[in-house]
Structures are given as C-alpha cells and as structure tokens.
Amino acid sequence: xxxxxxxDNAWRPWRLLAxxxxxxxxxxxxxxxxxxxxxxxxxxATGADIAGFHLxxxxxxxxxxxxxxxxxxxxxxxxxxxxxxxxxxxxPAYFIATTQFKHKAFLLLLLMLPFxxxxxxxxxxxxxxxxxxxxxxxxxxxxxxxxEPIQMLYNQWTVIVGLVHFLLPxxxxxxxxxxxxxxxxxxxxxxxxxxTGWQAFREVTLPLSLPGLAAGSLLCFVLGAGTYITPLVLxxxxxxxxxxxxxxxxxxxxxxxxxxxxxxxxxxxxGCVVAVYNRFAGMGQIAxxxx
Amino acid sequence: MGDGTQTAVDLQSxxxxxxxxxxVHETDLEIPEGSFLTLLGPSGCGKTTTLRMIAGLTSIxxxxxxxxxxxxxxxxxxxxxxxxxxxxxxLFPHKTVFExxxxxxxxxxxxxxxxxxxxxxxxxxxxxxxxxxRMPSQLSGGQQQRIALARAIVVQPDVLLLDEPLSAxxxxxxxxxxxxxxRIQDTLGITTVFVTHDQSEALAxxxxxxxxxAGHVEQVGTPEEVYNRPASEFVASFLxxxxxxxxxxxxxxxxxxxLEVDGLGPILASVTGDQTLSAGQKVKLSIRAxxxxxxxxxxxxxxxxxxxxxxxxxxxxxxxxxxxxxxxxRQLQAINPIDEHPLSEGKQVSVRIRARDCVVLPA
Ligand SMILES: Nc1ncnc2c1ncn2[C@@H]1O[C@H](COP(=O)(O)OP(=O)(O)O)[C@@H](O)[C@H]1O
Ligand SMILES: [Mg+2]
Numbered sequence: 142x143x144x145x146x147x148x149d150n151a152w153r154p155w156r157l158l159a160x161x162x163x164x165x166x167x168x169x170x171x172x173x174x175x176x177x178x179x180x181x182x183x184x185x186a187t188g189a190d191i192a193g194f195h196l197x198x199x200x201x202x203x204x205x206x207x208x209x210x211x212x213x214x215x216x217x218x219x220x221x222x223x224x225x226x227x228x229x230x231x232x233p234a235y236f237i238a239t240t241q242f243k244h245k246a247f248l249l250l251l252l253m254l255p256f257x258x259x260x261x262x263x264x265x266x267x268x269x270x271x272x273x274x275x276x277x278x279x280x281x282x283x284x285x286x287x288x289e290p291i292q293m294l295y296n297q298w299t300v301i302v303g304l305v306h307f308l309l310p311x312x313x314x315x316x317x318x319x320x321x322x323x324x325x326x327x328x329x330x331x332x333x334x335x336x337t338g339w340q341a342f343r344e345v346t347l348p349l350s351l352p353g354l355a356a357g358s359l360l361c362f363v364l365g366a367g368t369y370i371t372p373l374v375l376x377x378x379x380x381x382x383x384x385x386x387x388x389x390x391x392x393x394x395x396x397x398x399x400x401x402x403x404x405x406x407x408x409x410x411x412g413c414v415v416a417v418y419n420r421f422a423g424m425g426q427i428a429x430x431x432x
Numbered sequence: 433m434g435d436g437t438q439t440a441v442d443l444q445s446x447x448x449x450x451x452x453x454x455x456v457h458e459t460d461l462e463i464p465e466g467s468f469l470t471l472l473g474p475s476g477c478g479k480t481t482t483l484r485m486i487a488g489l490t491s492i493x494x495x496x497x498x499x500x501x502x503x504x505x506x507x508x509x510x511x512x513x514x515x516x517x518x519x520x521x522x523l524f525p526h527k528t529v530f531e532x533x534x535x536x537x538x539x540x541x542x543x544x545x546x547x548x549x550x551x552x553x554x555x556x557x558x559x560x561x562x563x564x565x566r567m568p569s570q571l572s573g574g575q576q577q578r579i580a581l582a583r584a585i586v587v588q589p590d591v592l593l594l595d596e597p598l599s600a601x602x603x604x605x606x607x608x609x610x611x612x613x614x615r616i617q618d619t620l621g622i623t624t625v626f627v628t629h630d631q632s633e634a635l636a637x638x639x640x641x642x643x644x645x646a647g648h649v650e651q652v653g654t655p656e657e658v659y660n661r662p663a664s665e666f667v668a669s670f671l672x673x674x675x676x677x678x679x680x681x682x683x684x685x686x687x688x689x690x691l692e693v694d695g696l697g698p699i700l701a702s703v704t705g706d707q708t709l710s711a712g713q714k715v716k717l718s719i720r721a722x723x724x725x726x727x728x729x730x731x732x733x734x735x736x737x738x739x740x741x742x743x744x745x746x747x748x749x750x751x752x753x754x755x756x757x758x759x760x761x762r763q764l765q766a767i768n769p770i771d772e773h774p775l776s777e778g779k780q781v782s783v784r785i786r787a788r789d790c791v792v793l794p795a
Contacts, residue, residue, distance in 0.1 A: 152721065326522035329489050331515040332509045335539030344535075348526050 147384050173408075180401035190398060198402035208386065208403070212410070215383040218297060220365035222304040226312040226361045227354060229305065234353075236314035236344075238323075249317075264374045271299060295377040304369040308364055312357035318429050319353025320346065320370050356426040360416045363411050420423050438463040439501070440623035441486055441591055446495035448481050450488050454535040456565035457483045457647045460494070463625060463640075465794060468617055470626045472634040474642035474670070479627040481592050482644075488795050492695075499752045500590055510539070515584030519596040523568035529555075529579050530564040555579075555615060573696040574605045581613070585620060592617070592624045598633060610636060631671050635659060639705075643667045661704065665716050673721035673754070675764050676757040678795065681713040688735070688787050691717055695762040701790030709792065716793040723789035724756065724766035726775060730782040743775050759783065 148173035155162075180198055183191040202208050237248045255263060269275050273290035281287050295297065323346060332343035369384035376382075382388075384407065418424075441463040448456040456478040463469045471479040485514070486497060488509035497504050501703040504512055506755060515536075523532050524654035533554055539545040555561045558578035568576055577597060584592060585623035598606045614637050617624050628634055634641050635655045643650045643658055643666070651663040665676055679691040681699065689709050691699050701717060732738040741759035757764040766783065768775075775781065 290503060326519065326520060327524060329487075329509075329521040330516065330518060330583075331524070331535070333487060333488070333512075333534035334583070335510045335512055337510055338507075340539070345524060369674045 176401045176405060179397050182398040182401075184396045184398050190394070191296045193372045196332055198399050199238050201399070202406055206405075209249065211386060212380060212383055212406070214297075214380075215366050215407075216418055218300055218304065218372075218382060219362045219403045221301050221339050222308060223361040225301065225305050226309050227358055230309055230312035230357065231316055231350075231354070234313045234320055237313075238317050238320035249314075252313055255306075255310060259308060260316040261370055261374070263306060265373055267299065267303055267306070267375055268294065271302075294375060295380075297376065297380050299375040300380055300382075303375040304368065307368075307371065310362045313362070315357030315427070316350060316353045319350045319356075319426070322429075323349045352426045355418065355422045358431075359415065359422075362414060362426065366411060367407065438465050439463065439780055440467075440499065441625065442498040442501075443482075443486070443517060444496045444498070446482075446485060446497060447493045448478070448485060448490065448707070449493045455647055456485070459649055461642065461649070465623055466621045467639040468614070468624045468626065468637060468649060469640045469642065470628060470634040470638040471642050471644055472628055472631060472649075472670075473663075475629055477644045478630075478647040479644055480595055481499055483595055483625060483627050487514055487593055513587070513590050515587060515589035515592045516595045517577075517580045517584050517594045519600060521580040521600075523570075523576055523583070523690040525568055525570040527568075528564065529560075529566050529568065529699070533564075533583045533586050534567065535583060540587060548587055551582075554582040557585070557619070558582045559612075563722040573601055574609060575608060576613075577601060581616065583655045585616070585622065588664060588752070590623065592622050594624065594626045596629070596631070599630070606633075613637070618780070634771075635671070637658070643670065644741055645670070660720075660730050661795070662718060662791060665718070668791065668793060673765055673767060675719045675721065675724070676793075677717050678763070679715055679717040679792075681709045681715060681792075682712055683711055684709050689792060691715065691760075691790075693717060696739060696762045697760070698736065698786040699785060699790060701792050701793055702788045717794055718791045719785055719789055721754065721765040722752075722767040722783065724757075724764065724768075726757075726766055726768050726781045727784065728782065730784040733783075734786045737787070739785070741781055741783050743777055743779045743781060744778055745773050746776055757781070757783065 180197070181194045183195045183197055185191060195227065202235055203386065205243065233252075237245065237252075240248070271277055271293040273292065275293075278290040281291065306347075320429075327345045327349070328341050331345050332338070336344060341392075367383075367384055369382060369388045372380050372382045373388075383403070385405065387400050387404045389398045391401055433502055439462050441461070443459055443461040446459045446461075447454065473479055473484055481490060485492045486499075488504065488507065492505060499512060501684065513528070523529075524535065527535070530551055533551045534547050537550060542550070551564070552561065560575060560578050560582070560774065563575065563579070564772065568579065571579065577600075594613075598609050602611060610633055613695055626634075626637065630723060635652075638655055641651060641655055641658045642652050645666045651658050651667045653661075653663075658667055659671055662671065662674075668674045668676055676697070678691050678698070679693045682692045683690045683702065685700050689701050689703050691701055693699055701719065709715070726741075726743075730738045739759050741757040741764065743755050744758050744763075745756040747754035747756070748770075751769065752767050755766045755768065755771050755775060757766060765785070
C-alpha cells in the first residue's frame with residue numbers, strides 16, 4: 142500500500158500545495174527575480190542596456206534627495222489618506238453592522254458598486270466635480286460667491302480626495318467585518334454595569350474593532366502608497382508619488398534598470414509596513430474581510 | 433404585598449409588540465424582595481423579551497415597570513442598578529477577569545482599594561479567587577459562567593437577571609452550577625429573575641415559577657403548585673409527563689367531581705375551592721404519569737378510581753420505568769418505581785387513580 146509509506150506521507154502536503162506554489166513562483170517570484178537582476182544593469186546613452194552587476198542605480202536611488210523627498214511625500218499622502226478613511230469609514234461601517242434594516246446584504250452591495258466602474262473613470266469624475274467647469278464651481282458662480290472659477294484641482298489635497306474615494310470601501314469593509322463579529326451582549330453587559338452608550342462604545346466596541354481598523358489601514362496605506370494614477374490625474378506637476386517615478390522611468394524613459402531599482406525600493410518599504418503589521422496584528426484579519 | 437416596599441419588581445399591564453406581532457401580551461407580575469422567580473416556557477414564548485424589558489434593554493410598548501417602587505419606564509439601563517448574566521456569559525474578551533469583575537464598580541465610582549476588596553470577595557463567593565489575572569479565553573465554560581455571575585453581583589444590584597445562564601454548560605456542570613447559584617442567591621438574599629426552558633431547573637431553584645406560553649402568562653405559583661395543580665392544559669403538558677383526556681362532568685359532590693371519560697368510564701377528581709363545575713360541562717382531565725399506580729389488583733373507593741389496562745410498551749429507566757398502557761382503547765402513560773423487575777409487556781394490570789391526583793382543567 143503506497144499511502145502507508147512514510148516518505149509518501151511526508152511529501153503529501155507538498156504535492157497538495159504544488160499548484161498554488163507553482164503559481165506563486167511563476168507569477169511572483171520569477172518576475173521579481175527579473176526585476177532584481179535588471180536593477181543591477183546599466184542603461185547607456187545610446188539606449189542599449191548593459192548587463193552585469195552595477196550598483197549605480199541603487200546608489201542613485203538611495204542617495205539622491207529628489208527620490209527621498211518623493212518617498213516622504215508618498216508616505217505623507219498614504220498616511221493622510223489612511224487617517225481620513227479610518228475616520229470617515231468608521232461611521233458607515235458601524236451603521237451597516239448595527240442596523241436593524243432587513244437588507245444588510247444590499248447595503249454591502251452598494252459598498253461594492255464603485256468597483257464595477259473603472260478606477261480611472263472614478264478618478265476622472267472628480268474633474269467634473271472640482272474642475273473649473275465642474276459642478277462645485279458652477280454652483281459657486283451661480284450663487285454669486287465668485288465670478289471666476291476657483292482652481293481646486295491639481296494639488297496634493299485633490300490627490301488625497303481621489304485616494305479616499307478609491308480606498309474608502311476597503312476600509313469600511315474591514316471595519317464592518319470586525320464590528321459585525323462583536324457579540325451584541327457585550328455592549329448590553331457594559332450598559333447594565335453602568336456605562337452610557339458612548340462609554341460602552343469606548344470600553345467595548347472600539348477596542349474590539351481595532352483589528353479591523355488596523356487591517357483596513359494597512360490596505361489603504363499600501364494601496365495608497367503604490368498608486369500612480371491618482372496623482373497623474375488629480376495631482377499638480379509637483380505632486381508626483383513614488384510609483385510615478387517608476388512609471389516615468391520605465392514607460393517614458395524606457396530606463397528599465399532604474400525603474401527596477403525604484404520599484405524594489407517601494408516594494409521593500411511597503412513590505413516592511415506589512416511585516417510590522419503582521420508582527421502586531423497578524424494577517425488573519427485581512428483574510429476575514431475577503432472571506 | 434402591593435405596599436411597594438416588599439415588591440422588588442412590579443410589572444403592570446406590560447405589553448411588548450414588534451410591529452404587528454405581540455411578543456408579550458398584557459402581563460402583570462409582582463416579584464417579592466429577595467425571592468427567586470423563574471420565567472419558564474418553551475423557546476420563543478417571550479421570556480427573554482420580558483427579562484430585557486425589566487433590564488431596560490428593550491422598550492415596553494404598553495404598561496409600567498417599577499423597580500423598588502420607582503417607575504423605570506424611561507430610566508436608561510445604566511441607571512437601573514441591575515446585574516445581568518447572559519446565556520453566552522458575555523465577558524469582555526479584551527479585559528482580565530479582575531477588570532471584568534471590577535467594571536461595574538468603576539462606573540459606580542467605587543475607589544480603587546475598595547473595588548479591589550469587593551472583587552476579591554466576589555471571586556471568593558464564586559470560588560475562583562486565583563483567576564483574577566487570567567483572560568476570559570483562558571477559562572472553561574463553567575468558570576466563565578462564575579465570573580459572569582461575580583461581575584453581576586459585585587455591584588450589589590437591586591435585581592439579578594439571568595437569561596438561561598446554565599444552558600450552555602454540559603449536563604453534570606449544569607447541576608453543580610444550579611446548586612451553586614442557589615447557594616449564592618440565598619447567601620446574598622438578592623431578588624433574582626431566572627429565565628429557563630428547563631423544567632427541572634425551574635422546579636429545583638425557584639420560589640415562584642411563571643409559566644409562559646406564546647407571550648401569555650399561563651400560571652404563577654410555587655414549584656409545587658405549578659407541578660401538582662396546573663392551571664391550564666399547557667402547564668400540565670409542559671411540566672412532567674401528564675395524561676390529558678377530554679371529559680365531561682356528570683356530577684359534583686363536595687370537593688369531588690365525577691367525570692365521564694370516553695373509553696375509560698367514570699373517574700373521580702378533586703376540585704379546588706375556586707373551581708365551579710356544573711353537570712354536563714366539558715373539561716379536560718390531567719393526571720401525572722407517576723400518579724397512576726399499577727398493581728395486580730386494586731380497590732376502588734370514594735376517593736379513587738380503578739381501571740383495567742394492558743401494558744403495551746416498557747421504557748426502562750433504571751430507578752423507574754415508563755409504561756405505555758392500553759385502557760379500553762385509550763393510551764395512557766404511567767411512571768412507577770421498579771421493584772426488582774419492571775412489569776412485562778402484555779401484562780394485565782389494575783390502574784389506581786386517586787381523586788386528589790386528578791386535576792380538572794378548562795376544556
Ligand atoms: N427584535 C425583535 N424583533 C422582532 N421579533 C422579536 C424580536 N425579539 C424577539 N422577537 C420575537 O419575540 C418572541 C419572543 O422572543 P424571546 O423573548 O426571545 O423568546 P424566549 O426567550 O422565550 O425564547 C419570538 O417569537 C421572537 O421571534
Ligand atoms: Mg431567550
């Protein structure tokens with residue numbers, strides 16, 4: 142009987158995992174390995190890449206203050222977006238989790254609805270809202286508060302607005318999942334022991350929803366820090382984020398070696414954020430909201 | 433009672449409706465100070481709703497609730513000074529046992545040192561003094577139950593409300609906790625409202641039992657009263673094993689009514705003072721299975737009836753046996769102690785039924 146062979150049993154998990162592992166290997170490890178190799182190549186003025194092991198790209202990326210400043214700006218934008226999403230997302234998440242409304246699934250569907258529209262189109266829609274001939278300016282002129290359209294677009298704030306618009310559903314979903322898992326009796330118990338509604342929220346609901354808040358924040362931060370479309374569409378000329386640099390290097394300048402080094406820097410930074418999160422919260426929480 | 437000082441909780445014409453559905457029909461209930469009152473009934477009959485209305489967790493549609501004489505209809509839960517134990521314990525999972533038990537004291541402004549002392553006393557009362565630093569997830573179900581109880585009583589509530597607190601425990605533990613809970617309640621003399629669907633819990637623990645069915649109170653009484661003198665067919669069938677048969681009254685003589693039961697013939701039944709029966713009236717007759725005495729021969733008399741029956745099925749249970757009988761084509765159940773061997777199937781027996789064990793119920 143083959144299945145009684147101990148060697149066979151030892152290999153069994155690996156055989157079962159093989160499809161998943163090969164997919165990860167082919168789709169993730171191999172491309173990243175290519176990028177790593179590329180990042181040590183050199184680009185010449187004539188346009189041909191020189192293969193080899195050159196640290197030039199890395200030295201440039203890690204020492205040039207230009208890149209450091211844009212990394213700082215990227216972290217700031219991602220951070221601000223995350224904070225706004227956390228604050229603005231908690232209320233609807235709380236509402237959906239606690240409502241007596243019969244069609245809760247419908248509310249969750251509404252939350253997913255934006256995903257049916259292309260992210261680029263959703264970002265562009267802000268031009269119709271905040272642009273010089275957008276509805277906000279039209280309304281201001283109609284009321285008479287201003288004669289000339291006010292320039293509201295193309296700055297870091299509109300980048301944040303666009304990112305919040307994009308990322309809020311992720312945050313709401315994650316907070317919702319953790320709020321939904323809280324036993325209603327806990328709040329009732331706190332109330333019976335002398336808490337007002339607000340005190341019970343602070344003592345029970347909020348602390349128990351922190352895992353969801355943390356998971357949502359991680360997603361918002363990582364996705365926000367990795368974006369290049371929002372700053373491209375809604376940012377001004379000085380509002381480039383780190384992924385824009387990668388985009389520029391690879392698509393515009395066809396400088397694959399530099400672009401590779403830049404994208405690896407971003408990957409490592411976001412990897413560190415995920416590692417820190419994982420250390421304190423564990424990745425299980427994120428899996429829950431997709432389950 | 434009714435003078436306000438001895439009644440801890442007073443429900444007056446309380447009604448709860450959810451939309452057009454009435455979860456609790458008009459209910460009046462007086463819970464004496466220091467007593468242990470049980471709401472007993474099948475699932476969905478409105479026990480939890482009644483308890484939550486007393487607690488202030490559910491609003492009442494009509495009527496009035498008073499706690500210690502004070503109208504609490506509009507008093508929010510955190511000002512009612514109640515202790516609640518939930519079926520699933522509802523311990524705060526992110527707080528230690530100490531913090532859980534001290535929680536209510538913190539919101540009552542009890543000083544730290546005094547709170548620590550009272551938490552210690554409460555943990556001793558529930559016999560878990562060493563658990564203060566554990567997290568709830570590190571405790572067994574029974575221990576969590578005790579901590580939940582400690583958390584509720586440490587604030588010295590006016591009323592202790594328990595919603596099926598034992599039903600999540602396994603059978604052995606449940607019986608221990610039942611005795612433990614009663615001991616603690618006796619020690620503290622705290623007015624307690626206990627919700628259960630388990631008749632043996634209700635009978636063992638209660639001073640008063642309120643039997644509920646479909647949002648109605650069917651009967652209020654001591655365990656003996658509701659068991660021996662059920663007020664309705666529902667109570668008779670919900671508690672214990674009863675034989676309930678349709679009958680008609682053929683005559684009343686003093687405290688004993690003569691009934692005619694289809695298939696069984698005449699049966700004597702005692703009537704209580706407040707029952708008025710007249711000849712020809714249709715009624716239901718209820719007899720507890722353990723009150724049917726089976727023997728080879730038996731004597732009828734002025735206070736007992738004897739029927740002939742055949743044992744059809746024997747359900748052996750160790751100390752007792754449950755017999756299914758065929759008496760003139762009618763199925764009856766009897767539960768009798770076993771003397772060496774249970775009666776054998778197919779045996780002809782005499783069934784003796786005392787008049788005082790027969791309860792006449794409205795049809
Ligand atoms: N929030 C609610 N909305 C609508 N119906 C409810 C609500 N809570 C309870 N009910 C209904 O009220 C009835 C009594 O419920 P409950 O008091 O929980 O019963 P029990 O505790 O006796 O099992 C049930 O039929 C239940 O479905
Ligand atoms: Mg219930």
